[in-house]
């Protein structure tokens with residue numbers, strides 16, 4: 001399903017490049033009879049808070065490999081709202097989409113707010129290796145321990 005969305009040309013040069021590469025790949029593989037679809041994204045889940053209302057992310061450390069596509073599922077099992085705020089991390093990746101319910105948001109994302117029981121998925125490709133901080137932007141939550149570390153490691 002991701003292939004059609006990746007292929008939309010109106011999202012600019014990078015996407016056109018990706019589409020070109022996918023088409024070239026498809027032609028190459030197609031000629032040899034192999035499946036041309038890109039690999040499915042790797043799914044990773046982070047919980048914002050806990051059912052017992054502990055102020056933390058679970059897990060609070062994650063590592064991503066640059067160039068690989070991920071589907072990051074964010075959910076909030078706690079009784080209060082939380083933020084997933086990781087602006088430098090978000091600047092170091094390319095977002096394919098953020099999906100919540102029937103809505104898909106395209107383009108750069110820096111922060112998501114999840115109300116109790118909410119779930120959202122963020123499909124992206126990490127690009128810039130580094131160690132990035134994650135926190136919840138609700139007053140007092142980061143201070144209480146609602147922080148984490150997100151790492152992007154180079155593929156090589």
Ligand SMILES: [Cu+2]
Pocket residue numbers: 055081082083136137138141146
């Ligand atoms: Cu919070």
